[in-house]
Amino acid sequence: TTDNFFEKTLAVREIAEIPGMLEFDLPVHGDNRGWFKENFQKEKMVPLGFPESFFAEGKLQNNVSFSRKNVLRGLHAEPWDKYISVADNGRVLGAWVDLREGASFGHVYQTVIDASKGIFVPRGVANGFQVLSDFVSYSYLVNDYWALELKPKYAFVNYADPALGIDWEDVVNAEVSAADEGHPLLEDVTAFTREMV
Amino acid sequence: TTDNFFEKTLAVREIAEIPGMLEFDLPVHGDNRGWFKENFQKEKMVPLGFPESFFAEGKLQNNVSFSRKNVLRGLHAEPWDKYISVADNGRVLGAWVDLREGASFGHVYQTVIDASKGIFVPRGVANGFQVLSDFVSYSYLVNDYWALELKPKYAFVNYADPALGIDWEDVVNAEVSAADEGHPLLEDVTAFTREMV
Ligand SMILES: Cc1cn([C@H]2C[C@H](O)[C@@H](COP(=O)(O)OP(=O)(O)O[C@H]3O[C@@H](C)[C@H](O)[C@@H](O)[C@H]3O)O2)c(=O)[nH]c1=O
Ligand SMILES: Cc1cn([C@H]2C[C@H](O)[C@@H](COP(=O)(O)OP(=O)(O)O[C@H]3O[C@@H](C)[C@H](O)[C@@H](O)[C@H]3O)O2)c(=O)[nH]c1=O
Numbered sequence: 001t002t003d004n005f006f007e008k009t010l011a012v013r014e015i016a017e018i019p020g021m022l023e024f025d026l027p028v029h030g031d032n033r034g035w036f037k038e039n040f041q042k043e044k045m046v047p048l049g050f051p052e053s054f055f056a057e058g059k060l061q062n063n064v065s066f067s068r069k070n071v072l073r074g075l076h077a078e079p080w081d082k083y084i085s086v087a088d089n090g091r092v093l094g095a096w097v098d099l100r101e102g103a104s105f106g107h108v109y110q111t112v113i114d115a116s117k118g119i120f121v122p123r124g125v126a127n128g129f130q131v132l133s134d135f136v137s138y139s140y141l142v143n144d145y146w147a148l149e150l151k152p153k154y155a156f157v158n159y160a161d162p163a164l165g166i167d168w169e170d171v172v173n174a175e176v177s178a179a180d181e182g183h184p185l186l187e188d189v190t191a192f193t194r195e196m197v
Numbered sequence: 198t199t200d201n202f203f204e205k206t207l208a209v210r211e212i213a214e215i216p217g218m219l220e221f222d223l224p225v226h227g228d229n230r231g232w233f234k235e236n237f238q239k240e241k242m243v244p245l246g247f248p249e250s251f252f253a254e255g256k257l258q259n260n261v262s263f264s265r266k267n268v269l270r271g272l273h274a275e276p277w278d279k280y281i282s283v284a285d286n287g288r289v290l291g292a293w294v295d296l297r298e299g300a301s302f303g304h305v306y307q308t309v310i311d312a313s314k315g316i317f318v319p320r321g322v323a324n325g326f327q328v329l330s331d332f333v334s335y336s337y338l339v340n341d342y343w344a345l346e347l348k349p350k351y352a353f354v355n356y357a358d359p360a361l362g363i364d365w366e367d368v369v370n371a372e373v374s375a376a377d378e379g380h381p382l383l384e385d386v387t388a389f390t391r392e393m394v
Contacts, residue, residue, distance in 0.1 A: 032372060033262075033270065033372055034263045034268060035262065035263050036260065036262045037260070037261050039260060039261045042256060042257045043256065058252065060237065060252075061237065061239065062338065064282075065231065065233045066232050066312070067230050068230065087263075087334045087336055135285070139236070139261070139284055141259065145238065145240050146235075175229060177229075
C-alpha cells in the first residue's frame with residue numbers, strides 16, 4: 001500500500017488531458033482483518049459525476065485479471081465505457097490514450113493507482129497498465145459485451161510507441177501478449193469515429 | 198489455485214439447501230501474464246438463471262474486502278442480494294445460513310471457493326467466509342445501499358454457533374471484528390420476514 005492509502009474522502013477529479021475521463025479517490029477502511037472499500041457505489045458516485053449513461057442500456061460485465069510483476073496489458077480501446085480499479089494491495093502504472101477522432105486524439109494520461117483509486121475511462125480511450133507490485137488483481141466494470149469476432153472493430157495502440165511518452169519501467173522486458181506486441185504506432189491508428197462509439 | 202481452476206465451462210448449480218442460491222463455475226483463462234475472467238457477464242448469466250430482478254431497481258454497489266489468512270467475516274444478512282467471488286489467487290471457506298422465515302430457516306451451505314466460482318446469495322441469507330490462503334481479495338456486487346444507521350435492521354448469526362455445523366478451521370483463534378463476536382446464536386435470531394426482504 002502507498003502513503004495516504006486509508007480513509008480518503010470520496011472525491012472526483014476530471015482529467016484535463018482526456019475529456020470525460022474521471023479519477024475517483026475511494027475511502028478504504030482498515031482494521032485488524034485487512035481492509036474494506038465500496039469500490040463502486042452508484043448512489044454516491046453519480047452525483048459526483050459518474051455518468052448515469054453508463055447504465056442506459058442495462059448491460060453489465062465485471063472483469064478481473066490477475067497479473068505478475070512487470071506484466072503490461074494494453075493499450076486497448078473498445079466501444080464501451082470502463083470503470084477500473086485495483087482489488088488488492090497491488091499497484092499499477094495506469095496509462096490511457098485518447099483514440100477518438102478530434103482535438104484530443106493522441107492525448108495521454110498516466111498515473112500510479114492502488115486500491116484507493118477508481119478510474120472512469122470513456123469508450124474510445126485506450127486503456128493499459130503495467131504491474132509494479134509482485135502481483136495485482138485488476139477489476140473493472142464495462143457496459144457492453146466483448147466478443148472475439150468483434151476484435152477487428154476495436155482500436156489498439158502499441159504500448160511501446162515512444163511517441164506516447166509513457167513512463168513504463170524496463171519496457172523491453174515487460175511481459176506482454178503476442179497480440180499487444182503487434183499493435184500499430186499512434187501515427188498508424190485509425191481513430192474511433194462518432195459512429196463507432 | 199486449486200485443481201481444475203482453469204477453463205471450466207460457464208455453468209450454474211442450484212443449492213438445494215437454500216432456495217434461490219446459485220453456484221456458478223466461471224471460465225478462467227491463464228497465459229504468460231497471469232489470468233483473466235469474466236467475473237460477471239449479464240448477457241450470459243441471466244439465461245443460466247441469474248435473476249434479472251437483481252437489476253430491477255437500478256441500484257448497484259461493488260464492494261471489495263482484502264483479508265489476511267484466518268480472518269473470518271460474517272455471518273451477515275441484509276435486505277439485498279449479493280453476487281460474491283474471489284478476485285485473486287486466494288481461497289476461502291464460504292458459509293451461508295438461511296435466515297428467512299419459513300421451511301428453510303437455519304439451513305446451511307458451505308464450500309471452498311476460489312476465483313473460478315461465483316455465488317449468488319439471495320437477500321435474507323447470511324453470508325460469511327474464512328480466509329484459507331495467505332491473503333484474499335473478496336469482491337461482490339449488491340443491489341441496495343448499506344448504511345451504518347440501518348445496521349439494526351440487518352440480521353446476523355454468530356459464526357461460532359456450533360448448531361450451524363460449519364467446518365471453520367481453528368475457529369477460536371480466527372481473526373474477527375468485535376461486532377461479529379457479539380451476534381446471536383441461531384436459536385435467538387429474529388428471522389427475516391417477507392416484509393423485511
Ligand atoms: C477482454 C476479454 C477477454 N476474454 C478472454 C480472451 C482470452 O482468452 C483471455 C485474455 O484476453 P486478452 O484480450 O488477452 O486480455 P487483456 O487483459 O489483454 O485485455 C484487457 O486489457 C485491458 C487493458 C483492457 O482495458 C480490457 O478492455 C481488455 O482488452 O480472456 C474474455 O473471455 N472476455 C473478455 O471480455
Ligand atoms: C458493508 C459496508 C461497510 N462499510 C464500512 C464500515 C466499516 O468502516 C468497514 C467494515 O465494515 P464491516 O461491516 O465490519 O465489514 P465486513 O466485511 O464485516 O462486512 C461484510 O461482510 C460480508 C461477510 C457480508 O457479506 C457483507 O454484506 C458485509 O456485511 O467498512 C462501508 O463503508 N460500506 C459497506 O457497504
